[in-house]
Amino acid sequence: MAAQPQSLPATIPTVKLLIDGALVDSKTTEWRDIVNPATQEVLARVPFATPEELEAAIASSKKAFATWRHTSVGTRARIMLKLQELIRRDTKRIAACLTAEQGKTLADAEGDLFRGLEVVEHACAVGTLEMGEHLEQVANGVDVYAIRQPIGVCAGISPFNFPAMIPLWMFPMALVCGNTFVLKPSEQDPMTTMLLAELALEAGVPPGVLNVVHGGKGAVDTLCSHPDIVAVSFVGSTMVGTHVYRLASQNGKRAQCMMGAKNHAVVLPDAAKDASLNALAGAAFGAAGQRCMAISVGVLVGAARQWVPEIVEKARSLKTTAGTEPGADLGPLISTAALARVTALVEAGVKEGAKLELDGRGIAVPGYPKGNFIGPTIFSGVTPSMTIYREEIFGPVLCLMGAETLDEAIAIVNANPFGNGTGLFTRSGAAARKFQHEIDVGQVGINVPIPVPVPHFSFTGSRGSKLGDLGPYGKQAVHFYTQVKTVTARWFDEASTAGGVNTTIALK
Ligand code: NAD
Numbered sequence: 001m002a003a004q005p006q007s008l009p010a011t012i013p014t015v016k017l018l019i020d021g022a023l024v025d026s027k028t029t030e031w032r033d034i035v036n037p038a039t040q041e042v043l044a045r046v047p048f049a050t051p052e053e054l055e056a057a058i059a060s061s062k063k064a065f066a067t068w069r070h071t072s073v074g075t076r077a078r079i080m081l082k083l084q085e086l087i088r089r090d091t092k093r094i095a096a097c098l099t100a101e102q103g104k105t106l107a108d109a110e111g112d113l114f115r116g117l118e119v120v121e122h123a124c125a126v127g128t129l130e131m132g133e134h135l136e137q138v139a140n141g142v143d144v145y146a147i148r149q150p151i152g153v154c155a156g157i158s159p160f161n162f163p164a165m166i167p168l169w170m171f172p173m174a175l176v177c178g179n180t181f182v183l184k185p186s187e188q189d190p191m192t193t194m195l196l197a198e199l200a201l202e203a204g205v206p207p208g209v210l211n212v213v214h215g216g217k218g219a220v221d222t223l224c225s226h227p228d229i230v231a232v233s234f235v236g237s238t239m240v241g242t243h244v245y246r247l248a249s250q251n252g253k254r255a256q257c258m259m260g261a262k263n264h265a266v267v268l269p270d271a272a273k274d275a276s277l278n279a280l281a282g283a284a285f286g287a288a289g290q291r292c293m294a295i296s297v298g299v300l301v302g303a304a305r306q307w308v309p310e311i312v313e314k315a316r317s318l319k320t321t322a323g324t325e326p327g328a329d330l331g332p333l334i335s336t337a338a339l340a341r342v343t344a345l346v347e348a349g350v351k352e353g354a355k356l357e358l359d360g361r362g363i364a365v366p367g368y369p370k371g372n373f374i375g376p377t378i379f380s381g382v383t384p385s386m387t388i389y390r391e392e393i394f395g396p397v398l399c400l401m402g403a404e405t406l407d408e409a410i411a412i413v414n415a416n417p418f419g420n421g422t423g424l425f426t427r428s429g430a431a432a433r434k435f436q437h438e439i440d441v442g443q444v445g446i447n448v449p450i451p452v453p454v455p456h457f458s459f460t461g462s463r464g465s466k467l468g469d470l471g472p473y474g475k476q477a478v479h480f481y482t483q484v485k486t487v488t489a490r491w492f493d494e495a496s497t498a499g500g501v502n503t504t505i506a507l508k
Contacts, residue, residue, distance in 0.1 A: 021207025064208030116168025
């Protein structure tokens with residue numbers, strides 16, 4: 001066995017599986033290090049669950065569904081009330097774990113958790129959300145009502161960039177609707193998600209109602225093809241999401257896949273300049289650009305094409321360092337592989353003729369010489385054929401393009417293969433109305449750079465950013481995690497004849 005590097009503790013903690021209400025050690029031989037992206041310290045090791053462990057998790061959820069589906073709405077809602085209280089209690093602890101394994105700043109880690117907490121709060125309203133419909137007297141003495149019932153064992157597969165928010169988009173809504181759930185967090189940063197799973201147990205989620213497994217493609221493919229799983233919710237890249245959607249659909253499951261992005265901000269010359277450019281810089285470089293709703297393309301319209309120097313100045317003023325450092329604006333990328341990929345894409349941009357206005361490659365971050373850092377990077381003169389425009393970079397790289405008119409800018413956005421988020425910066429109500437009407441993108445911000453909808457609505461997306469019609473939270477999630485049953489009912493009393501024998505299909 002190879003000697004352990006000096007910097008490692010004698011024993012590195014291992015991430016547990018959650019199976020049937022117990023945190024258990026995996027028997028696998030396949031492990032992956034969870035690495036602090038600012039320091040390269042190995043924080044823990046995560047197992048790739050064995051086929052037997054995956055089977056045990058699914059079997060546990062199947063068994064638990066038989067009783068959980070019959071719990072009262074109030075019981076389920078009260079567990080969610082308790083969960084939101086526990087998340088508030090442990091916010092600092094969870095955010096610290098999130099920053100250590102994912103890299104984003106502590107303030108942004110709390111934001112990640114808060115956006116998930118909002119979904120838990122909304123789940124507490126399940127009694128109203130799940131309410132059915134009732135129509136009296138559709139025929140003589142006949143009423144029809146529609147009820148929503150749980151569907152069974154559901155699965156969730158989440159990405160690395162929001163290890164708190166996205167698992168919280170998934171299991172609270174599934175559980176509160178009466179389903180059981182098998183969650184597979186990202187293998188790059190599963191520790192935050194495990195803290196949330198432990199809080200779910202503490203809140204009163206019974207054994208088997210929530211199981212958590214770890215792994216990569218093997219675990220995902222099992223969840224998408226197992227006969228006892230009825231629905232799969234996926235959030236991650238378009239490449240993997242497309243595979244998940246096909247596999248789950250082929251196996252007869254409901255599937256929803258929220259996927260990759262290339263989000264454009266369109267800036268009109270009548271925009272409030274300083275506020276708009278602040279918003280643009282924050283949305284492009286916050287979380288080191290590792291948000292599915294990050295603004296990665298700025299389309300400067302008309303005279304706003306002259307605003308490049310101000311954007312560069314704002315980007316230059318941002319502080320790139322470990323997420324735990326005071327005043328940090330952006331932290332490191334998740335892995336050395338991600339850094340190498342983003343660096344290669346910046347090189348491709350230079351080679352293909354874009355103008356590198358600000359180069360964040362190779363920046364020195366005092367105290368963190370080994371971190372996966374790249375500072376804010378800006379290209380101007382970007383064209384649709386360039387690799388930096390076609391690919392989702394997922395780093396702090398902003399591509400600037402120019403357009404003569406709003407119509408031209410809308411055409412650019414609508415021709416891009418992705419349709420996740422977009423923003424318009426203007427003081428014109430007429431321009432904003434035209435933009436929201438004509439743009440083919442799921443989330444639209446009007447002077448709001450990262451328009452992630454609150455959970456009273458649902459996250460959405462179009463074209464290459466989403467497969468499946470229903471979104472992961474809000475009312476759409478209630479529809480995704482329930483099936484409708486209609487009841488057509490008539491009650492006879494002794495004197496009823498209901499008009500004698502009826503041999504037609506019509507209700508009389
Ligand atoms: P990813 O697609 O690499 O991984 C997502 C999940 O899929 C992980 O749990 C991972 O273990 C699993 N996975 C990875 N490779 C697989 C394979 N070959 N087969 C089956 N499963 C596999 O995504 P990521 O890098 O973790 O996250 C970043 C991506 O997620 C970006 O593209 C981002 O835009 C997207 N994202 C989208 C949204 C949204 O709501 N649209 C939100 C967050 C992130």
